Amino acid sequence: MSRISATRSPPGAGVTGLTGDDVAPRFVTGQDGDVDFAFVSGNPALDLAGTVGSRRDEPIDALAAPADLERWVAECAELPERVTADFATFEFALSLREALYRLALDRVLDRPFDPGCLQIVNGAAAAPLPSIKLSDAGLHMSGDLRAVLAHIARSGIAVLGDPHACLKECGRNDCTRIYLDRSRGARRTWCGMDECGNRVKAAAYRARRRAKA
Numbered sequence: 001m002s003r004i005s006a007t008r009s010p011p012g013a014g015v016t017g018l019t020g021d022d023v024a025p026r027f028v029t030g031q032d033g034d035v036d037f038a039f040v041s042g043n044p045a046l047d048l049a050g051t052v053g054s055r056r057d058e059p060i061d062a063l064a065a066p067a068d069l070e071r072w073v074a075e076c077a078e079l080p081e082r083v084t085a086d087f088a089t090f091e092f093a094l095s096l097r098e099a100l101y102r103l104a105l106d107r108v109l110d111r112p113f114d115p116g117c118l119q120i121v122n123g124a125a126a127a128p129l130p131s132i133k134l135s136d137a138g139l140h141m142s143g144d145l146r147a148v149l150a151h152i153a154r155s156g157i158a159v160l161g162d163p164h165a166c167l168k169e170c171g172r173n174d175c176t177r178i179y180l181d182r183s184r185g186a187r188r189t190w191c192g193m194d195e196c197g198n199r200v201k202a203a204a205y206r207a208r209r210r211a212k213a
Helices: 046-050 065-073 087-109 115-125 145-158 193-212
Strands: 027-029 131-135 138-142 167-169 178-180
Touching: 046 087, 046 145, 046 178, 065 087, 065 145, 087 145, 087 167, 087 178, 115 145, 115 167
Parallel strands: none
Antiparallel strands: 131 138, 167 178
């Protein structure tokens, strides 16, 4: 993902990270037309929150335009194959994303949920849901973007309201993705091995080599 100089103010400015510092109030957009999205958080709401990377360092937003959100929805296995995002709904989706991230962080830090973020998520969840149909080909979901966002909000509410759900922040220092740990004994450390686990292990290996040298 490339970094470009253009920046924009996100709806979630002022969300605090694990260090207690505010997240940078503007995100660097990282869109070059060929961004790969990661769906490793175990929940579509957490995956949506994860479309901003390195929130405490140099936040990079993978959703730079409505077309990016359309592609993200199409690539998410739990959502309809195609939606259209106008600018107003795109901005609302970003507001929902930042509210979901803040609430997930509140859960990780074991602190009260932010009231304003609760209002955004609960409001989004109250909208009509996508329709579903079952066939020999499997489950088919259809609906507009507002319905998709309602489904995402409800998915977020379900996991954030589950007292037995184990939410963690990725163990790689530069990664701020929050994920649902369903591993046995809740021993999972990274949001994903390809994106973070292997990078940490490779860095540790290089450090050991340097120390021996």
